[in-house]
Each structure stands twice: as C-alpha cells, then as structure tokens.
Amino acid sequence: xxxxxxxxxxxxxxxxxxxxxxxxxxxxxxxxxxxxxxxxxxxxxxxxxxxxxxxxxxxxxxxxxxxxxxxxxxxxxxxxxxxxxxxxxxxxxxxxxxxxxxxxxxxxxxxxxxxxxxxxxxxxxxxxxxxxxxxxxxxxxxxxxxxxxxxxxxxxxxxxxxxxxxxxxxxxxxxxxxxxxxxxxxxxxxxxxxxxxxxxxxxxxxxxxxxxxxxxxxxxxxxxxxxxxxxxxxxxxxxxxxxxxxxxxxxxxxxxxxxxxxxxxxxxxxxxxxxxxxxxxxxxxxxxxxxxxxxxxxxxxxxxxxxx
Numbered sequence: 001x002x003x004x005x006x007x008x009x010x011x012x013x014x015x016x017x018x019x020x021x022x023x024x025x026x027x028x029x030x031x032x033x034x035x036x037x038x039x040x041x042x043x044x045x046x047x048x049x050x051x052x053x054x055x056x057x058x059x060x061x062x063x064x065x066x067x068x069x070x071x072x073x074x075x076x077x078x079x080x081x082x083x084x085x086x087x088x089x090x091x092x093x094x095x096x097x098x099x100x101x102x103x104x105x106x107x108x109x110x111x112x113x114x115x116x117x118x119x120x121x122x123x124x125x126x127x128x129x130x131x132x133x134x135x136x137x138x139x140x141x142x143x144x145x146x147x148x149x150x151x152x153x154x155x156x157x158x159x160x161x162x163x164x165x166x167x168x169x170x171x172x173x174x175x176x177x178x179x180x181x182x183x184x185x186x187x188x189x190x191x192x193x194x195x196x197x198x199x200x201x202x203x204x205x206x207x208x209x210x211x212x213x214x215x216x217x218x219x220x221x222x223x224x225x226x227x228x229x230x231x232x233x234x235x236x237x238x239x240x241x242x243x244x245x246x247x248x249x250x251x252x253x254x255x256x257x258x259x260x261x262x263x264x265x266x267x268x269x270x271x272x273x274x275x276x277x278x279x280x281x282x283x284x285x286x287x288x289x290x291x292x293x294x295x296x297x298x299x300x301x302x303x304x305x306x307x308x
Contacts, residue, residue, distance in 0.1 A: 062076055062280065062283070063270070065268070065269060065270035066270075068107070068268060068270070069103050069106070069107065070100060070103040070104045070106075070107050070268060071100065071103075072268075072269045072284065074100050075097060075100040075101065075104070075284060076283060076284055076287055078093045078094075078096040078097040078099075078100060079093075079097050079284070079287035079288060079290075079291055080287055081093035082094045082097060082291050083290050083291060083294060087174075087294055087297060087298070088172045088174045088175075088294065088298070089172060089173040089291055089294045089295055089298070090171065091126065091130070091170055091171065091172055091173060091176065094173070094291065095123045095126060095127060097291070098119065098122075098123045098202065099123070101116075101119075101206075101209060102116040102119055102120055102123075104268075105119070107268055108259060108260060108264075109258050109259075109260065110258075111254070111255040111257075111258040112255055112256075112258070112259065114255065119202065119205060122198050122201055122202050123202070125193060125195070125198045126170065126176075126195050126198055126199065129195045130168065130169070130170035130195075133168060133169040133170055133179075134168060170195065173199065173294070173295055173298050174298050176195045176196065176199070177196055177298060177299075177304070180194050180195055180196050181196075181302065186304070186307070187307075187308075188303070188307065188308075189308065190308060191308050194307075196299075196302075196304055196307065197307045197308075199295070199299070200299060200304060200305070200307050203292070203295050203296070203299065204240055204243060205240060206288060206291070206292055206295075207239045207240075207292060208235055208236055208239040208240045209235075209288070210285055210288040210289060210292060211235035211238060211239060212231060212232050212235040212236075213281050213284060213285050213288070214281075214282075214285045215231040215234065215235055216228060216231055216262075216265060216277070216281060217277065217278040217281035217282050217285060218278070219274050219275065219278050225262060225274060227259070227261065227262070228259045228260065228261065228262055228264075228265065229256050229258075232256050232259055233252075233253065233256045236252055236256065240252075262274075265277060269281075
C-alpha cells in the first residue's frame, strides 16, 4: 500500500471514530425517536418567529427556504418556544431545536454529518427516558413545576403560578434534574445514561454551534471574510475541544477542512449577501443564547457542569 493510500485510510478511520466519540458519550444511536417532537402549530414555511428579545426584528417574518431540508425559520420557532417560566427550558421544543440543528449539520456534508449522528443519539436517549416515564404511572407524576422554578427566583411571576401543577418528569430541564436527583439516577463520579448527563453533552455542543454561527454572522469593517472552516475550527477550540481527547481533537480538525464555503450558507438560509446572513443568524444566536444561559444556570445550581 502506497503512502497516499495509507494516509487516506488513516483519515477515514479517524473520521469514523469522530462520529462515535464526538460528545464523549459512546452511547448507542437510536434510529427511531421514541417521542414525537412537540406539535408545531404553524407548519407553513412562513413563520412569524416573534420574540420580545428580538426587538424590532421580532415582528418581521422569517420565510421558509424552498428546496432545503434545514429550515432556519423552524429552528428559530423551536428555540423561541423553549424558554418557560422565569428560568426553565421546555424539553420538547429544545429537542426539536436540535432536530433542526442536526439537519443543518447534515447539510454541511458527510464529514460534519458524522457528528450529527452522535448528537441524534443524545436526543433519542432523553426522548426514550421521557417515554419510559410516561409509560410508568408513578414515574409520570413529576414534580410541581412552580415549586421548582420559583425556588430559583425570589419572586414568582404570574406565568409561574399558571404552571403550578404536576407534569411529566421530563417536561422541562429543571423537572428532569429534580426527578433524576430524587431517584438517584445521576452519578457524579461514574458515567451513566441519565438524562442530565446526556443534556450536559448537548449543552456543550450547543455552545459550539452558537459561537460558530455568531462568528459566521460577523461582518468585518475592513479586510476579508474568513472561511467557515476557519471559523468553525476556532469555535470548536474555544468550546468542545476543552472536553475532548487529543485523538478526537485531531479528527475534528479533519472534519472542518471539508466545511463548505460561505456562499453555501447564503443558499442554505435563502439570503443574497453577508448583511442578510448576519441579520438572520444574529436572531438565531440570540435565541440560542437564551436557551443556553437558562440551561447553564440549572446545571450549575445543581453542580452538574462536570458530570463524567
């Protein structure tokens, strides 16, 4: 076997390992989601995606992109539906956001698509845990959501009061944390298949994607626009690389080399130039930031930012 053939074989092996080791999980991938994503009321390709945090832009319609599997309008709708009460995140729209982000990564080519398969396995784990809880009448009786969320703030809101009822154990991030801690399924010293540990892996990956999209949206005052490959690698080095072994980091570098050029992202979200891309991505980045910050606080308050 020649030198080039050996190099190609080595690269292939690295990329195959990347898919399974990406989130440090090594967990089996479930092809069928055990729970359907939350029912999206508006299935049209043109969605309002309004949010007070978006300011004037919030009232603008974000249109669907014909011919694309990934729809940034749906992603934004799911992200805006996820925050709940004063400091919680609903799991169904959160997981639906990941469904759309997986489509985004799949669109970037087979190299990055290997990463998305591992992320899909994480969302499937949480969905399966939620399904098992629903099938068990005792497990289905989750915590009082009001007591959970009001405990993290001094004064509850009217919205909190309306949520003062028992719901499914996996209704939200905080209800899942509360239930799994009380059932003793979270291990702070050994790896487990708990929803909290799985959520932490998704949480870390979400920060990587948020930073990548934020960098992709930047418009330099002077000088050239940097390549998406360079931006994605830089975002990775600031986030997920801190939790990966040397082997996985090297494999990730190979995957980012195959990242499409910037023009591909224009077509992916149906915009014509960098200014339009920045407008769309900045809205997505803000929505991701709200979900990420709420999840970060919930995990931090329960000492779960370093689960093995």
